Amino acid sequence: MWLSRAHLLLLSLLLCMTAVHCFIPLVGFSLNPTDDDGDDNWSHGAITRRAVLDAAADFLRDLPDCDLGSLATVRPSEIFQEISMIFMSCFGRVVSAARFYQAAIQIEIANGGVDLSDVTGHLPSAHFDAEKFVDANARLLDLRTGVLTAIEEGEYEAARELTGQLFHTLQDFYSHSNWVEMGNTGPNLNLAVPGADIGPVADPQTQTCVDCSKSLLWYQCEDNIIDSVNSQGLLTSGYYGGQTDMDGNDVPKPEDVKCSHGGRLDGTQDTSPKGGINKDSEWSILSPHSRYHYRAAQLAVQASRNFLNMIRQAKGDAQFANFLNLNTGSTLCFVIDTTGSMADDIAASKQRAYEIIDSRVGSPTEPSNYVLVPFNDPEFGPALSTNQADMFKQEIDQLRAVGGGDNPEFSLSAIRLALVESLPASTIFVFTDAPAKDAELRDTVVSLANQKNIKITFLISGTITRRRRSVPRSKREVGNRDTYIYIAQATGGQVLEIAKDEVFQTTRLVDLVVTSAEVNLLTTQSVQSSVRAHTIPVDSTMSDLVVQVTAVGATLEVFNPAGDQLEIGPDGPVTVEIQLNKVLVVRIRDVMAGEWRISVTSSVAYDLRVSAQSTVDFVYSFVKKVTDTDHFGVKEIEGRPVAGEEATIRVNLIGSDPTQVSDVTALSLVALDGRVLQTLPLQENEPLTEYFATSSSLPTVPFRCRLEGKDSGSSTFQRLITSVVETSTSRLQGSVDPVISRLLPGGTVDVPFTLSNSGQQGAFTIVATDDKGFVRRVTPSSVTLAQDATTTVTVRLRAPSDVAFGTTTTVTLTAQTSSGRSYNFLVFRVTVSPPDQDNVPPTCEVRALYGNCKDTDRSSCSGRTFSVTTAYRDEGYGLQSIDPRTFATNYTWTVEQFAPGLSDTTIIANYTATCCSPKVEFAVSDRVGNYEICTVDLTPPQGLSGGAIAGIVIGVILAVLIIVFIIVYCCCIRRRQKDDQTDSQVTKRSDKTDKGKKKTEVAVRDGDQQGRRFWYRFARKQEVTTSGGGNVVMKKTETHETRVEIHKTVVSETRQVEQKVKVKGNKK
Structure with a gap:
């Protein structure tokens, strides 16, 4: 038997893996090759990408001139190509899909991380295994709360990570349970819905499976789920070997009672009932119910898409666009020194910001968000992050140069705030004339910037010298010009030293680089x-x-x-x-x-x-192939890659439809002076989308990554990521599960990580910093590690008691040897959760409606207004926000005595607008993300104008005349054809009539040269058959309705052989 590439790859993986369960974790290292025989396996990555693609398409279809057509035939390997073509269709060549692409990848990586994490990889409730339906749905509800509250607080990166983790558990429901086998054709609409019942679960004592038969290599499981379980709608799922609950207790399979997850790599598949029920792939050796794989995957896509659409409905279009990076521009970010010597710089940055905003407003190149962070001495911040250009103008207009001078200031603390708020692949512009007072944050700033691929450019309008303040070095380090140069070089930015009168002209650079592509x-x-x-x-x-x-x-x-x-x-x-x-x-x-x-x-x-x-670009990440744990896939490497080890680099091409790119050939590692250090061939995983490159040992000097290939016209294309890569001999690893490691208001959480050293023995200093000030301590803060030694590092965080749910702090954990030769970092996020679930949404009620919009059109709508009075109330944690959603640009909105957190109190609001925007939605949400929407739609009926009515009448008359003409013409043609027929002769065979049977026989014989005519006028029941001799036999039930003319002779039921009746104008 011939083995396809897919089969060979599968067998090789089976030799090197110990166990696997759930949809294949990531597209990045999926089992399916790029050829057709493997393209029907839907991994977690493909399911997630498809759901994100569909939700984004739903959003973009509402834009003018954005006709996307059907996406139903897009295959898993074509999803990211389709993303690029969607953006091209909607925005042309001025907008790149890069940021949306990165948002999708962030969700996808968080999804796969559930399998690859030491915390959740063996947790049944993270995978809907072992009939843990109640616990798994509770996990979904916790993650749903985290997503919605994080979005409410503007923490979009945290929301994407939480969404990916939720997707994994949600998608596993369809692969691991018997939902598909029950015959369901749609997703379970009660999953992750507060207060909803997901359905009955089989009792612990109820047997759910029977043994499967076994072939040479795997079990044949056709009908191993007991019929009564499916017919009664009882939910069940398989047990998987080696799983433990949240307390670390084993979760064994009940022998002779419950189903196994199954597959070659499940240790319980040989425990009765033997076999399994998972639908993770199309290969029976891994998935006993592989025949249901496609159906399960499509339900998982639909359920994931529904969740994304729920986010859009709950938070509105503006926040949904921020969440998926569907806004077309980049970030316009200024970090500005506001000390007394900076008056000229503030004025120049203000003028340039105004020019950029005014020239791009309403266009695809308008910035997606605006970030402004002032700093002084000893203050810095707060950070303004907004989508509203007018608000940014207002805030920058209020900046004043006061006090200070050119003494060292907290510039890096301000930059760290800006990094948290800025979109990936943006540029931060720092205006200052003083050195950094907090130079100890240099590596933290570089680590966070490189993690988001953000450039930092300094516009220094003065001479920076090294100054020391009274703060001891152990607490505070003062930098100099080299601090800024190091940061700029490491992030791909630059340091421009200019005179005060050159500031405004230099800011022209802002206009050139803050673009969409x-x-x-x-x-x-x-x-x-x-x-x-x-x-x-x-x-x-x-x-x-x-x-x-x-x-x-x-x-x-x-x-x-x-x-x-x-x-x-x-x-x-x-x-x-x-x-x-x-x-x-x-x-x-x-x-x-x-x-x-x-x-x-x-x-x-x-x-x-x-x-x-x-619009053609790329992103990359260092990954490791995971084949030695209970799950396989690829996992992103946190921080710097380790020196001396084989390195795998995943490359994702953006804007990669075949009309623009024909081939991707190599990834080059380029020194800072432009020398090529290594050229790595690329292994294609998905055509024109995803590739892998492998280096046996990365360069020991800093380098950048450059992608090379050919465009559709065979011209060379070249792209460079400007952030600098350096290797390390140490590594920090770990992950945070938001359900297990919950941070509550006023609460404390300890997050463990591991620090390993592959280099020479060294003394490491370990530091953790965050943008919200939640970090309390790191244990240990210093440690000496021998070569190949590992230790556990614990970061303790404490949240203020009055902090809002959804508040997210971004923590940067660093480890560095005293010699400075080894440095590595890890960036993670922790989101504040509510103590308990609140499953009751707030209420929204229309109390009164004044006015109407009848008989209005675009010319008269502005002269008529309507008003709506609404009432809102929440019985749980309290109301968070009340907002009207309308296309109106001029309306009045007043809310009486409202403050976030208000509970058990009815809030009254009044809305007034013109009839030019007759539809409005009122959205109310509580502090944990539950929401309700009430709608008022006064859109007048779409009547027809007099001209339109006249046109329709004329059209109908013409259509009737044409139809009549066609009918008359066809009748004439048919009659003429009958008159011309002379090829047969009809004679009367018998006029005998059996009055009991009511039958008249007529014989038909060929060769009559005199012509003949049949005229049948049957208005009642009749039957015409042909006898063996070629005779026509007519059966009629009412003789007065049946007549046959045979050479001018009418045969009727009255036996009058010749009846003088004029028939259709013939002679008597």
Whole structure:
């Protein structure tokens, strides 16, 4: 028998794995290859991607000019290609899908992490195993509360991680339970719904399965679930070997009673009842109920999509777009020093922000969110994060330069706040003229920035010298210019040292890089002046090129692929955007595909950066293949990769539809000066979407990752991620489960991690910092580790008693040797949860409605208004928010005596608007995310105008006339054809009539040259048959309705052989 690639891969995996259960964890290392025979296996990753794709498409379809068509035929391996094509369809080539892509990947990784975590991998309630339906649904409800409250607090990254964890458990319900075998064709709509009953569960003593028969390698399980279990609608699920509950107690399978999870890798499959019921894959060796895999996967997709749509309904379109990064722009982020010497910088940043906002408002390139963080001495923050451009304008307008001077300030503390609030792949601009007072946060800032792929650029308008304050070094470290240079270089940003009168012109750089589709082609530092020529591959997906040279007095020349030098000037193809003493920036418009050349002339070493506009980009992560635990897949490496070990890099291409990209060829590891250190071939996992590269040992010097390939026109494309990668000889590992490690208001939680050392013996200092100040201590704070030694590190957090549910703190845990040679980090989030579940939603009631919108249209609607009085109440933790959702731009909304947390009190609100927006929804939510919506719709009936009615009448008349003409014409043609028929002769065979049977026989014989005619006029029941001799036999029930004309002779039931009756104008 021939073995496909899928079968060979499956067998190889079976040799190296010990156990697996649940849908395959991630698409990144799924069992299915890219060819057709494996594309029907739906992993957790594929299910999640498909659900996110569908929910995003539902959202985008509501945008004008965004016709997406049907997505029903999209296969698992094509999902991310489809995402790119959706964005292209809706926004054209000015908007990249990168941020939405990263949001989807974040959800997917959190989903797979449930299997790969030491905390939840063996927990039955995390997988709907062992009939733990009540516990599993309680887990879903806890996670649902976390998602909704985190979104309410603007903690979108935490919400995505919680959503991924919820998805895993929700999707496993359909693969691990008997829901599909019961015959259900839709998802269980009561899962993760407060107060709902998910259905009856089989009693612990009720037998649910019988033995399966076994083939050579696996069990054949056709009908091993007992019929009465399914017919009574009793839920059951399989037991899996080695599972433990939340208290660490074993959960054994009841022998001779309950089903197994099953599959080659389940230790209980040979315990009676033998076999299993899981539907995780299409391979019977892993999934005894593999024939139900596709149905289970599609129900899991639908249930996941329903949950996302619930988020949209509960939180509204604006917050839903933030949650999935569906806003098209990037972050406009300013971190501004507000000391007395910064008046010019504040004025310049304010003016530039106004220009950017006013020129882009309402366009796809409008920033998605705005972040402003001021800092002074000794204060920093608070961080403003908003989607409202007017609010950002208002806040930046209120900044004043007061006190301080150019003494060291808490600039890095402010940057850390900005990193938490900014979208991935954004740029943070820091305006200051003073060194950092909190330089000990340098590595924390770099770690957090690299985790989100955020660049940090410093605009330093003054000379920074090293100053020390009275704070002891053990508590506070003062940085210098090198601190900022290190941060900028490590994150892909830059340090621009400028004069005060150059600040505004330099901020032009903000306008150039805060775009929706910026890609990086080249970044090099400290290039020797003797190196002049640089080749830039330009592909067909690019538009403008931006070239920046940083050096005193540097100049450049630009040559197109034909070798022609282009003129630089206001009227030429190359325009100067910034020209200062140390900075030169030019823009090249309408570039053609091919190799461009940049020639730099400088008397000193210089930095060179080249970027472009394109929707084709990539993201990458360091991962490890997990094959030695109870689950398999790929798991992202937290922090830096470990030196001296084989490294696997997962590459995901963005904007990868075949109309733009034809091939992806290699991943290069590039030194900071531009030298290529390693070129790694790529192994395709999903065509034009996902690839893997492997390095036997990563470079020991810092490097960047660069992707190379071919566009659809065979031109070379090249993309660079500017953040810097460094290896480490230590590693921090661990995970936080929000259900097990719950942080309550006023409560404390200890989160354990492991620190391992693969290098020489060293003394490590361990530090944990967070943006909300929840961290209380790290134990131990220092430790000496021998080579290959490991220790446990515990981080204790405490939340204030008055903190809001959903508040999330982002913790950065670092470990560094005293020599500084080994450094690593880990970033995790902890979200505050309510002490108990509140399953009762708030109430929303329309108390009164004044006015109506009858007989109004677009020309008269503004002259008529309506008013609505609504009432709201909550009996649990209290109300959180009350908001009208309307397309109206001018309305009045008043709420009486409302404050978040108000309980057992009725709140009255009044809404007034014009009839131009006659529909409004009133959404109310409580503090744990439960919600209710009441709707008022005064849209007038869509009547027809007089002209439309007249047009319809005329159209109907014309249609009737045409139909009549066709009928008359067809009748004439048919009659003419009958008159012309002369090829047969009809004679009367007998006029005998049996009055009992009411039958008249007529014989038919060919060869009559005189012509004949049949005229049947049957208005009642009749039967016409042909006898063996070719005779026509007619049976009639009412003779006065039946007549046959045979050569002008009418045969009727009265036996009058010749009846003088005029028939249709014939002669008598």
